[in-house]
Amino acid sequence: MFADVTEAKAYLDAIPYRQAAHYRVGRLMPVQFAVVHSMESSEHSMMAEQWQAATATWDRISSVNFGVDDDSTRSCVHITDTAYHCASGNRNTVGVEHTGRAAQTSADWLDPFSKKMLTTQSAPLYAALSLVTGIPVRRASVDDYVLSRTSASFDVKRQGGLLGHIDVTLAAQRLGLPNEGHWDPGPNFPWTWFINEVASHLPGSAQEVHAMRIVWHPDIGTNPATGMFARLLPDNRTVRGVNGAMIRLGATGTPGREVVLPFEAEAIGPHPTATNVFLAAEKGGKRTQGLRFA
Numbered sequence: 266m267f268a269d270v271t272e273a274k275a276y277l278d279a280i281p282y283r284q285a286a287h288y289r290v291g292r293l294m295p296v297q298f299a300v301v302h303s304m305e306s307s308e309h310s311m312m313a314e315q316w317q318a319a320t321a322t323w324d325r326i327s328s329v330n331f332g333v334d335d336d337s338t339r340s341c342v343h344i345t346d347t348a349y350h351c352a353s354g355n356r357n358t359v360g361v362e363h364t365g366r367a368a369q370t371s372a373d374w375l376d377p378f379s380k381k382m383l384t385t386q387s388a389p390l391y392a393a394l395s396l397v398t399g400i401p402v403r404r405a406s407v408d409d410y411v412l413s414r415t416s417a418s419f420d421v422k423r424q425g426g427l428l429g430h431i432d433v434t435l436a437a438q439r440l441g442l443p444n445e446g447h448w449d450p451g452p453n454f455p456w457t458w459f460i461n462e463v464a465s466h467l468p469g470s471a472q473e474v475h476a477m478r479i480v481w482h483p484d485i486g487t488n489p490a491t492g493m494f495a496r497l498l499p500d501n502r503t504v505r506g507v508n509g510a511m512i513r514l515g516a517t518g519t520p521g522r523e524v525v526l527p528f529e530a531e532a533i534g535p536h537p538t539a540t541n542v543f544l545a546a547e548k549g550g551k552r553t554q555g556l557r558f559a
């Protein structure tokens with residue numbers, strides 16, 4: 266969990282760096298997306314190191330900002346410079362190469378090696394990138410990428426996010442821009458799970474209050490409540506059914522009894538800033554006294 270941008274920047278700065286042989290100094294566009302790649306490699310714990318070493322010396326005009334395996338992250342191109350990782354998509358993206366293959370099954374992506382890589386290396390890396398660059402932690406789409414290259418009103422806070430290399434490929438094909446036809450990280454990359462893992466490293470994210478245990482307070486109302494709502498504080502944003510950090514609440518309770526509220530973050534919006542959550546019940550159109558959880 267990063268407390269703020271300063272901590273996220275320190276995390277990025279501490280990643281061992283070795284300059285790639287090929288990259289472009291500076292950027293033609295601001296960073297708007299973070300791309301997920303797979304190295305098309307077998308799973309072993311020296312892949313990030315080997316990828317970094319190869320990138321530093323090879324003749325191939327190819328590079329990436331970061332590489333990860335299950336116990337390390339390595340950096341090859343600073344995020345203020347442009348890595349050559351997705352052809353025409355390089356200019357407004359940062360890229361992360363993951364140990365593994367695009368052909369992996371869902372089970373492969375959640376095997377012990379991959380799960381450790383995604384939770385201990387990749388998720389904090391994307392969270393730090395999000396905080397430092399302003400890319401929201403959300404699964405962006407091919408349409409979003411197309412808009413980034415065609416619309417003057419593109420809004421990174423709403424339309425930026427994480428993409429697979431495949432998404433950049435499809436967008437480039439639609440735009441008639443150069444692409445390599447790459448389809449990594451493949452159709453079975455666990456996007457929903459992974460986005461939540463990344464969001465869990467953001468300050469004040471909805472993840473902090475997942476399945477919170479509470480004592481059902483008499484003031485909340487009687488069983489069953491006909492509606493539940495939550496607000497992320499301090500911006501007092503109602504999060505149910507609106508864009509941004511959306512939380513689905515589903516619970517009924519009995520006064521005085523401990524319950525677990527099984528709420529689920531459907532989409533983590535641009536940098537949730539909540540430091541706590543306000544919960545209350547609604548019955549017959551009447552909102553009852555809420556409780557605030559730090």
Ligand SMILES: [Zn+2]
Nearest residue numbers: 302430447449
């Ligand atoms: Zn790729």
